[in-house]
Amino acid sequence: PARRVLCLAGSLRRDSWNRTLLQAAVAQAPATLQLDVYDALSAVPLFDEDLEQREPAGPAGVQALRAAIAAADGLIIATPEYNHAMPGVLKNALDWLSRESPAGEVLSEKPVGVLGASSGPWGTRLAQASLRQVLHTCGALVMPTPTLFVANAASRFDAGGALTDLSIAQSLQDFTLAFERWMERMAPSFGRLES
Numbered sequence: 001p002a003r004r005v006l007c008l009a010g011s012l013r014r015d016s017w018n019r020t021l022l023q024a025a026v027a028q029a030p031a032t033l034q035l036d037v038y039d040a041l042s043a044v045p046l047f048d049e050d051l052e053q054r055e056p057a058g059p060a061g062v063q064a065l066r067a068a069i070a071a072a073d074g075l076i077i078a079t080p081e082y083n084h085a086m087p088g089v090l091k092n093a094l095d096w097l098s099r100e101s102p103a104g105e106v107l108s109e110k111p112v113g114v115l116g117a118s119s120g121p122w123g124t125r126l127a128q129a130s131l132r133q134v135l136h137t138c139g140a141l142v143m144p145t146p147t148l149f150v151a152n153a154a155s156r157f158d159a160g161g162a163l164t165d166l167s168i169a170q171s172l173q174d175f176t177l178a179f180e181r182w183m184e185r186m187a188p189s190f191g192r193l194e195s
């Protein structure tokens, strides 16, 4: 059976380059991977420990995201860069996901791949660095290489969102293939022992 990968864009913008990049990754991935792009990040409320105490299972939008991650073998995150860091909506979601819950700590020991697209010339290098640091803190198994930084995003896609830059299509093929291998290498930890 195909390995399932949840793909999360750290942007709420309808025409997000990062979501567009993930949709392109779906097209470039090996047939043995099933990539699903998550589309309900906007349902995740602002993290608040009082809210968490009132609703130990978490608000519905958080439960849905946790369940989608728990059901997947791996997670690929495409992050925008806001002021040289990941956007608040993504950090907010990670803060929820880092917490103990009835669904467990869903990022702990989860294989995660990181990429990103920005309209500027550096292609989310600093956002990805900060994202990696947070993911390590959450116990995720972050794929070290290959890296994928899409700079000047507006020049890489046509009006319909299809990739016009064939080198990025190749990079997405290499990235998704490497991520499949990464999940295989991390496989012994998939059946995590309950403590």
Ligand code: FNR
Binding pocket: 010, 011, 012, 013, 015, 016, 017, 018, 019, 080, 081, 082, 083, 084, 085, 117, 118, 119, 120, 121, 122, 123, 124
């Ligand atoms: C940006 N943008 C940006 N780009 C970049 O390369 N480095 C940066 O530090 C920033 N900072 C920044 C701050 C804020 C508040 C905004 C709104 C934007 C531009 C950013 O790359 C661009 O808006 C992307 O299109 C965002 O990604 P999505 O939403 O298209 O996926």
